[in-house]
Amino acid sequence: MSKTVLVIDDDRDIREVAKVTLELVGGFTVLTAESGSRGLLVAQEAKPDAIILDLMMPEMDGQETLAQLKRDPGTACIPVIMLTAKVHAQKHDLIARGSAAGILLKPFDAMLLSKQVCEMLGWGLSAKDEGVGDSAAR
Amino acid sequence: MLERYDGAMRREIRLWIVATSAIGLATLCVVSWLSYRSTRELIDANQRLAQVHKLIEDLTTLHVVLDDAESSCRGYALSGKTEYLQPYDAALTQLDVRVQVLRHDLVPDVNRTRQFQELEQLIQARLQVMRELVEARQTGGFDAAVRVVQSDRGKKLTDEIRQRISAMQTEERNDLLDRERDSRQQARTTTVAVGLTSVFGIALLVTAALVIYRVARESERAHIALHNAERIQRTILNSANYGMISTDTKGAILTVNAAAEKWLQYPSTDLVGSNVSKLHDEDELRARADQLTRAMGMPVPGDFRALVTKAKYGVADEIDCTYVRKDGTRFPVSLSVTALRSEAEDLSGYLMITTDLSERRAIEKMKDEFVSVVSHELRTPLTSIKGALGLLSGGVTGQLPAAAEKMLRLALNNTDRLTRLVNDILDFERLESGQIAMETQESDTAQLMRESAESVQVIAQGEGVSIVLGPVALPVKVDPSRIVQALVNLLGNAIKFSPPGGRVEFGAERNSSSVVFRIKDQGRGIPKDKLETIFERFQQVDASDSREKGGTGLGLAICRSIVQQHGGRVWAESELGRGSTFYVQLPLAEPAPQVTT
Numbered sequence: 001m002s003k004t005v006l007v008i009d010d011d012r013d014i015r016e017v018a019k020v021t022l023e024l025v026g027g028f029t030v031l032t033a034e035s036g037s038r039g040l041l042v043a044q045e046a047k048p049d050a051i052i053l054d055l056m057m058p059e060m061d062g063q064e065t066l067a068q069l070k071r072d073p074g075t076a077c078i079p080v081i082m083l084t085a086k087v088h089a090q091k092h093d094l095i096a097r098g099s100a101a102g103i104l105l106k107p108f109d110a111m112l113l114s115k116q117v118c119e120m121l122g123w124g125l126s127a128k129d130e131g132v133g134d135s136a137a138r
Numbered sequence: 139m140l141e142r143y144d145g146a147m148r149r150e151i152r153l154w155i156v157a158t159s160a161i162g163l164a165t166l167c168v169v170s171w172l173s174y175r176s177t178r179e180l181i182d183a184n185q186r187l188a189q190v191h192k193l194i195e196d197l198t199t200l201h202v203v204l205d206d207a208e209s210s211c212r213g214y215a216l217s218g219k220t221e222y223l224q225p226y227d228a229a230l231t232q233l234d235v236r237v238q239v240l241r242h243d244l245v246p247d248v249n250r251t252r253q254f255q256e257l258e259q260l261i262q263a264r265l266q267v268m269r270e271l272v273e274a275r276q277t278g279g280f281d282a283a284v285r286v287v288q289s290d291r292g293k294k295l296t297d298e299i300r301q302r303i304s305a306m307q308t309e310e311r312n313d314l315l316d317r318e319r320d321s322r323q324q325a326r327t328t329t330v331a332v333g334l335t336s337v338f339g340i341a342l343l344v345t346a347a348l349v350i351y352r353v354a355r356e357s358e359r360a361h362i363a364l365h366n367a368e369r370i371q372r373t374i375l376n377s378a379n380y381g382m383i384s385t386d387t388k389g390a391i392l393t394v395n396a397a398a399e400k401w402l403q404y405p406s407t408d409l410v411g412s413n414v415s416k417l418h419d420e421d422e423l424r425a426r427a428d429q430l431t432r433a434m435g436m437p438v439p440g441d442f443r444a445l446v447t448k449a450k451y452g453v454a455d456e457i458d459c460t461y462v463r464k465d466g467t468r469f470p471v472s473l474s475v476t477a478l479r480s481e482a483e484d485l486s487g488y489l490m491i492t493t494d495l496s497e498r499r500a501i502e503k504m505k506d507e508f509v510s511v512v513s514h515e516l517r518t519p520l521t522s523i524k525g526a527l528g529l530l531s532g533g534v535t536g537q538l539p540a541a542a543e544k545m546l547r548l549a550l551n552n553t554d555r556l557t558r559l560v561n562d563i564l565d566f567e568r569l570e571s572g573q574i575a576m577e578t579q580e581s582d583t584a585q586l587m588r589e590s591a592e593s594v595q596v597i598a599q600g601e602g603v604s605i606v607l608g609p610v611a612l613p614v615k616v617d618p619s620r621i622v623q624a625l626v627n628l629l630g631n632a633i634k635f636s637p638p639g640g641r642v643e644f645g646a647e648r649n650s651s652s653v654v655f656r657i658k659d660q661g662r663g664i665p666k667d668k669l670e671t672i673f674e675r676f677q678q679v680d681a682s683d684s685r686e687k688g689g690t691g692l693g694l695a696i697c698r699s700i701v702q703q704h705g706g707r708v709w710a711e712s713e714l715g716r717g718s719t720f721y722v723q724l725p726l727a728e729p730a731p732q733v734t735t
Binding site: 018 | 518524529553
């Protein structure tokens with residue numbers, strides 16, 4: 001069974017690109033949410049294997065969403081990869097605090113996104129192979 | 139400054155008054171002495187004149203008394219009557235008195251004494267002859283007296299006495315004339331000397347008066363000029379957009395300029411005399427005091443001394459801190475403290491110059507927000523575009539016709555270029571504004587060189603360019619990621635401008651207390667007039683480079699900014715048609731032997 005990844009981003013096009021590449025290249029099952037609050041609900045319900053979370057969003061931003069995810073025992077153990085256009089700001093802070101599993105910079109290379117996610121989460125070749133294999137099989 | 143000038147003026151006037159008084163007093167002494175001497179001589183001359191007149195009169199009287207004695211004696215000799223002897227006896231008595239008077243009045247010099255003695259002897263001899271005549275008449279009668287007379291001794295002595303008296307009188311008169319001539323000469327000399335001395339004294343007084351007048355006038359002019367300068371200075375201080383507060387050594391405020399008054403919303407009368415620490419945030423003062431205590435290894439109290447301690451010890455001090463207005467609101471300022479010292483280098487107080495940072499902070503905030511927005515708003519659509527193009531190009535959505543793939547590749551390349559441009563603009567802006575702090579650590583130059591070369595290896599292979607790496611291990615204290623970024627930038631340029639099959643040499647060498655990285659290509663070279671400008675923003679050798687070579691025009695500017703923030707420098711040497719060499723010089727962390735690996 002493929003891993004489930006939740007993509008939370010307020011930009012519909014980015015959600016779409018991420019969904020396509022993670023599904024078709026990475027072979028993951030991809031859920032999406034357009035806001036932090038919506039993402040929290042989806043995460044609580046679906047319990048994804050990983051979350052890719054945009055840092056800069058209106059209303060509830062990525063940091064606040066991350067904080068709430070980590071406060072909720074049901075979602076606290078889900079690894080979160082932050083997606084940000086800010087190259088330097090908060091990067092070290094977030095990683096140093098151990099809240100985020102990694103940082104992905106915008107714009108990302110769509111063909112390499114799945115590989116980067118696997119490397120950051122330590123899913124290794126087996127997870128990736130499994131995902132990619134599933135995708136190829138479909 | 140005015141006081142110092144006044145002091146100089148006063149000293150000059152004092153000097154003139156003292157000098158004039160001294161010389162005037164000396165002149166007065168000379169004149170007085172000359173006058174005294176002249177008067178003294180005049181008195182002496184008058185006394186002498188009286189003396190000479192008296193002497194001449196004494197001699198005349200003596201002659202008359204002698205004549206009287208002779209007449210009486212002759213009368214007795216002729217008549218034999220004794221009543222003729224009475225005037226004779228009286229004349230003898232008076233003659234003795236006259237001789238004594240003459241002796242008394244005579245000037246006691248050798249010549250006159252001798253003349254007087256000779257005259258006295260003649261008079262005694264004459265008196266002896268007269269006595270002989272009287273005795274002869276008394277004892278021998280008329281005939282005996284005639285014999286005495288006929289002997290002519292009396293006549294000869296009388297003639298000689300007359301001549302002597304006349305000679306003595308003449309001599310006294312001549313002496314008197316000489317003395318009068320000398321006195322007149324002396325009087326003339328004295329008059330000239332007194333005149334000259336008086337003229338000199340008057341000239342001196344006039345000169346002193348003129349000099350004092352000139353000095354006083356200059357002093358007055360200088361006063362006016364200084365007052366004007368002071369007024370201009372005060373106007374400048376009050377119109378300056380800097381807050382200026384001066385204090386004494388205890389931190390009590392002495393003066394406040396208009397800008398500080400306006401910013402702090404205090405009238406200067408409320409500030410003067412109070413301690414400057416009341417204008418500062420207390421917590422900030424305490425924190426700074428703690429910081430100084432640690433840094434200087436001496437206790438610094440959390441009051442105004444937290445602001446002035448460094449300046450007190452002659453260390454330039456400029457800090458960002460917070461000022462508290464009268465109503466308690468706060469605003470950020472940049473504060474520069476200077477110790478004020480007297481001419482003798484004694485500490486007399488402090489001058490605090492402040493710049494209101496409110497506007498600058500607001501601009502920085504706006505700039506940060508702008509950069510953040512640009513960063514987000516440009517990257518977000520780029521992410522979608524690049525992602526979509528990448529997926530299409532990667533064949534995820536199915537195989538595309540060759541022409542479409544070519545167009546896709548073109549679109550993807552330009553998306554990458556746009557991404558690089560956005561990244562470079564943001565990077566450069568942050569570097570220039572100091573927002574990117576260099577996270578320095580002990581690093582090894584050989585390691586930095588290897589990392590840089592590895593980063594561009596794929597690009598070099600793609601371009602058919604070989605990189606000849608000659609790493610040199612030297613210790614430097616740098617932000618390794620930033621230095622690698624700078625070196626990668628230079629290597630990337632060298633590869634881009636190298637012909638296919640070309641070679642890029644990447645070496646380094648130690649130069650005194652620094653290391654110099656060297657990146658040499660075999661490209662087309664750079665004209666001499668462009669060797670400096672290529673490090674400016676968007677300054678490429680050829681305007682078409684950004685299109686043909688995919689550069690953003692910011693790479694070298696970023697490279698220079700990074701190197702400069704490490705205290706180093708970057709420069710290029712080139713020969714047209716034969717390639718270019720870029721150098722990066724960085725200070726070494728500590729002296730170390732050069733080792734080639």
